[in-house]
Amino acid sequence: MNAVSRRKFLKISAATIASATALGTVSCTRDKIKASAEKGIKTIPTYCNICFWKCGAIATLKDGELWKIEGNPVDPLSRGRLCPRGTGGIGAYSDPDRLKTPLIRKKGSKRGEEEFVSVTWDEALTYIADKMNDIKSKYGAQSMAAFSHGTGGKFLKHTLKAYGAKNIVAPSFAQCRGPREVGFELTNGNFIGSPERTDIKDTKCMALIGSHLGENMHNSQVQEFSEAIANDASIIVVDPRFSVAAGKAKYYLPIKPGTDLALLLSWMNVMISEGIYDKKFVEDFGFGFEQLAEEVKKYTPEWAYVETGIEPDLIRATARELAKNKPASFIHPGRHVTWYGDDTQRSRAIAILNSLLGNWNRKGGFYEPSKVSLPKYPTPAYPEMAYEKADNPGKKWPLLGDAEGSTTGLRDATITGKPYPIKGWLVYATNLIQSLPDERETIAAINNLDLLVVIDVIPNEIAGYADVVLPESIYLERHDEFNNAPFRQSFLSIRQPVIASPDDQKPNWWIAKKLAEKLGLGHYHPWKNLDDYLRYTSEKAGFSYERLKKEGVILGPKKPINVEEGATQDFWTKSGKVEFYSTHLEELGFDPIPKYTKPEQPPSGYFRLLFGRAPMHTFSMTQTNPLLSELMDENVVWVNNDVARQYGIENGQYIKLKNQDGIIGSKVKVYATERIRTDCVFMVHGFGHRSKALKSAYLKGGSDSLMVTKYKVDPIMSGTGMNVNFVTFETEA
Amino acid sequence: MARYGMVIDTKKCVGCQDCVVACKTENQVPHGYSRDWLAYETIGKFPKLNMEIRTERCNHCDNPPCVYCCPTGASHISDGGIVLVEHDKCIGCKACVASCPYDARFVHPEGYVSKCTFCEHRVKEGKDPACVSVCPTHCMYFGDFDDPESEVSKLLQERKYHAIIPEAGTKPHIYYLT
Numbered sequence: 068m069n070a071v072s073r074r075k076f077l078k079i080s081a082a083t084i085a086s087a088t089a090l091g092t093v094s095c096t097r098d099k100i101k102a103s104a105e106k107g108i109k110t111i112p113t114y115c116n117i118c119f120w121k122c123g124a125i126a127t128l129k130d131g132e133l134w135k136i137e138g139n140p141v142d143p144l145s146r147g148r149l150c151p152r153g154t155g156g157i158g159a160y161s162d163p164d165r166l167k168t169p170l171i172r173k174k175g176s177k178r179g180e181e182e183f184v185s186v187t188w189d190e191a192l193t194y195i196a197d198k199m200n201d202i203k204s205k206y207g208a209q210s211m212a213a214f215s216h217g218t219g220g221k222f223l224k225h226t227l228k229a230y231g232a233k234n235i236v237a238p239s240f241a242q243c244r245g246p247r248e249v250g251f252e253l254t255n256g257n258f259i260g261s262p263e264r265t266d267i268k269d270t271k272c273m274a275l276i277g278s279h280l281g282e283n284m285h286n287s288q289v290q291e292f293s294e295a296i297a298n299d300a301s302i303i304v305v306d307p308r309f310s311v312a313a314g315k316a317k318y319y320l321p322i323k324p325g326t327d328l329a330l331l332l333s334w335m336n337v338m339i340s341e342g343i344y345d346k347k348f349v350e351d352f353g354f355g356f357e358q359l360a361e362e363v364k365k366y367t368p369e370w371a372y373v374e375t376g377i378e379p380d381l382i383r384a385t386a387r388e389l390a391k392n393k394p395a396s397f398i399h400p401g402r403h404v405t406w407y408g409d410d411t412q413r414s415r416a417i418a419i420l421n422s423l424l425g426n427w428n429r430k431g432g433f434y435e436p437s438k439v440s441l442p443k444y445p446t447p448a449y450p451e452m453a454y455e456k457a458d459n460p461g462k463k464w465p466l467l468g469d470a471e472g473s474t475t476g477l478r479d480a481t482i483t484g485k486p487y488p489i490k491g492w493l494v495y496a497t498n499l500i501q502s503l504p505d506e507r508e509t510i511a512a513i514n515n516l517d518l519l520v521v522i523d524v525i526p527n528e529i530a531g532y533a534d535v536v537l538p539e540s541i542y543l544e545r546h547d548e549f550n551n552a553p554f555r556q557s558f559l560s561i562r563q564p565v566i567a568s569p570d571d572q573k574p575n576w577w578i579a580k581k582l583a584e585k586l587g588l589g590h591y592h593p594w595k596n597l598d599d600y601l602r603y604t605s606e607k608a609g610f611s612y613e614r615l616k617k618e619g620v621i622l623g624p625k626k627p628i629n630v631e632e633g634a635t636q637d638f639w640t641k642s643g644k645v646e647f648y649s650t651h652l653e654e655l656g657f658d659p660i661p662k663y664t665k666p667e668q669p670p671s672g673y674f675r676l677l678f679g680r681a682p683m684h685t686f687s688m689t690q691t692n693p694l695l696s697e698l699m700d701e702n703v704v705w706v707n708n709d710v711a712r713q714y715g716i717e718n719g720q721y722i723k724l725k726n727q728d729g730i731i732g733s734k735v736k737v738y739a740t741e742r743i744r745t746d747c748v749f750m751v752h753g754f755g756h757r758s759k760a761l762k763s764a765y766l767k768g769g770s771d772s773l774m775v776t777k778y779k780v781d782p783i784m785s786g787t788g789m790n791v792n793f794v795t796f797e798t799e800a
Numbered sequence: 801m802a803r804y805g806m807v808i809d810t811k812k813c814v815g816c817q818d819c820v821v822a823c824k825t826e827n828q829v830p831h832g833y834s835r836d837w838l839a840y841e842t843i844g845k846f847p848k849l850n851m852e853i854r855t856e857r858c859n860h861c862d863n864p865p866c867v868y869c870c871p872t873g874a875s876h877i878s879d880g881g882i883v884l885v886e887h888d889k890c891i892g893c894k895a896c897v898a899s900c901p902y903d904a905r906f907v908h909p910e911g912y913v914s915k916c917t918f919c920e921h922r923v924k925e926g927k928d929p930a931c932v933s934v935c936p937t938h939c940m941y942f943g944d945f946d947d948p949e950s951e952v953s954k955l956l957q958e959r960k961y962h963a964i965i966p967e968a969g970t971k972p973h974i975y976y977l978t
């Protein structure tokens with residue numbers, strides 16, 4: 068992490084030069100592609116898929132081979148500049164570990180042994196359809212379920228619903244953004260969504276609570292963060308780790324992990340007791356302010372100091388800084404917020420504070436996004452699915468929406484067979500072994516299945532447990548649904564093939580259509596191909612499909628995004644107001660105003676394990692991308708210098724981590740640094756792959772998720788708080 | 801006559817390495833090599849820390865030891881002050897690699913010495929170098945220091961800056977705003 072990257076490159080070069088392939092122009096030797104290659108330079112617009120920001124991009128081919136990919140200047144998300152993952156996205160094409168053909172688990176082998184035989188698409192799809200028909204006749208269609216992440220899952224989910232299955236969930240809710248969305252809906256009657264509706268570029272003051280913009284590389288947010296810095300906005304960073312963002316901050320608050328809610332309550336205390344909140348906004352739109360004011364009286368900065376370790380003066384100064392700049396100031400709602408199991412309440416505290424700043428739909432606060440609405444391509448109605456969803460029996464989590472669903476709830480149902488057996492999982496583009504907490508439970512659930520299908524581009528850990536693995540074309544080789552995400556200005560962008568798949572990979576829409584045909588449900592996919600589908604829906608929406616294919620992105624009408632431009636402030640809560648006091652939560656038996664509880668502390672000799680992002684990787688999906696792994700081929704564990712000294716651990720030394728349940732991880736390098744507190748350690752998520760099929764990433768770095776055997780479930784919406792694990796060091800590596 | 805160089809705003813840079821990967825794809829730099837890289841410097845004691853993140857590369861020096869020590873004339877100063885290596889003339893003796901205080905040069909697997917060219921091929925077309933054009937934080941500026949009206953010249957008039965290892969006397973042409 069110090070000035071080593073240069074040296075590192077030289078070292079890598081010695082080790083890998085023998086096996087190196089020229090990566091600039093990806094060396095694709097497939098004759099069929101070569102033969103049809105057009106001479107010269109050709110550019111094709113599409114949108115990126117290395118993460119879920121979906122930036123508009125333009126790929127360039129030189130003599131028929133992929134050369135580079137750049138941002139599409141018309142695209143409002145990328146504004147002509149991709150992030151490092153996007154720029155390195157072409158490495159996904161030449162990834163040496165890509166899945167090449169459909170695979171069926173070898174007869175007699177066990178799940179997890181990674182023993183497969185290559186089969187044809189027809190064999191694979193027939194196998195899946197037969198098993199799905201068996202499940203339906205034995206248990207009913209409700210026993211087939213899916214985990215899906217990202218745009219590409221759309222058509223597979225459609226096939227499943229046509230079959231009669233509606234137990235469909237995604238880790239992006241209960242392992243990521245869910246508490247934030249529920250917390251804001253409860254308070255403001257509006258959710259945050261993706262991209263986040265934060266007006267970073269115009270802000271005068273922004274507080275980041277644990278979110279590490281700059282390392283977390285969601286493109287538009289980072290671009291705007293840089294603009295805010297250039298405009299001399301006051302940045303307040305609250306993080307146990309001195310993040311890159313902390314290095315840009317005017318105020319850095321090195322908070323004790325797990326005590327964020329104490330700080331937030333104390334900020335409320337300061338703003339209310341000093342009368343520096345937005346009184347007019349509260350008067351016009353607030354509900355239950357008096358109760359809030361009464362409740363937070365006890366949360367003085369002196370009280371919060373004991374919990375958080377943040378000096379009372381610093382708490383006051385930052386509260387005043389936020390208030391001084393209102394309404395062009397905000398507390399960022401974060402993105403991955405499943406930390407401690409009370410995350411909905413913490414998100415509610417963030418929403419309440421923002422309302423004290425009166426920043427809803429205000430310049431420099433939150434803005435009102437708009438999106439292009441796309442018509443539905445007409446398909447037959449789904450069969451009736453009158454059964455209760457399996458992930459949330461009896462509405463155990465009252466504010467878990469049916470549309471989102473709970474991954475771990477579905478996993479529980481698969482383990483227990485209650486409320487009814489779940490016998491088939493279709494897993495699309497999510498590595499459940501690393502994305503869900505406690506892999507032992509995931510494996511126990513898998514062992515109860517009659518069918519596990521994994522559809523992905525690389526053989527991640529979860530693929531090793533599959534009965535059938537289907538190789539998907541990467542984003543540069545396929546069509547997908549349009550991107551019409553809500554943003555500052557509405558837009559429509561296209562994903563279209565830039566290059567042919569090198570082997571027997573197929574696009575998700577094709578897989579979904581063929582599987583439907585095998586199930587006798589082909590009429591649910593009436594389009595000839597996705598080109599046909601996209602043409603129909605875009606032209607119906609009034610956009611020229613030919614222009615989309617040529618330009619990649621078309622902007623929709625410009626609408627007012629804040630009060631300054633003429634937008635309104637509407638709150639879709641029960642009271643129609645901003646609910647400082649939530650009668651809704653009260654009726655459900657939860658605290659109507661967030662309450663602080665002390666987090667459990669690590670036993671002596673143990674440290675809280677925190678995890679986060681690096682700018683060049685997305686989850687556990689990119690470690691075999693040769694361009695991105697060259698930027699970072701293993702993660703490190705951040706240990707405070709004093710702690711390292713105390714334990715006799717050197718910077719750069721390999722150690723193993725052991726967690727509170729005795730789970731021991733793979734070898735991971737120590738980054739001994741000043742940049743973290745002494746009571747926690749930090750790792751970038753997604754490394755330490757244990758799938759042998761990921762040859763280029765196998766056991767490189769350590770797996771944070773392997774250490775996450777404990778998690779605290781949010782009783783409101785089933786989010787899984789994962790920052791509750793403690794680790795110690797095993798130095799005899 | 802132009803004098804090209806870069807100004808890099810360390811306040812904006814987040815160290816994401818987009819510049820590194822953009823250079824690799826634009827210039828088809830082989831696996832295991834790189835023409836630009838990141839440096840991270842942290843000083844102080846937690847939590848009172850100061851951090852500077854810098855994207856670094858060949859400084860296209862006015863007084864380039866790599867050019868002076870080249871026995872064949874392959875290393876030379878080209879139009880606009882861009883220091884280049886003529887591949888055909890290079891014998892791969894590595895004298896220049898050793899002479900560069902910035903460790904900016906490497907021997908390409910094809911046998912010649914390679915390094916940052918300021919994306920001369922793009923500059924000729926009026927474009928910014930790939931690293932500059934891709935940076936999501938817009939922290940890099942490329943331009944002509946001979947033109948007092950250029951953005952790079954103006955930035956140096958307005959802001960505090962430093963160069964790297966100025967004491968080597970190479971007269972580097974990449975400046976870091978602080």
Ligand code: SF4
Pocket residue numbers: 115116117118119120121122148149150151152153154284285286287
């Ligand atoms: S943020 Fe980066 S990885 Fe994500 S879509 Fe945009 S360019 Fe691609």
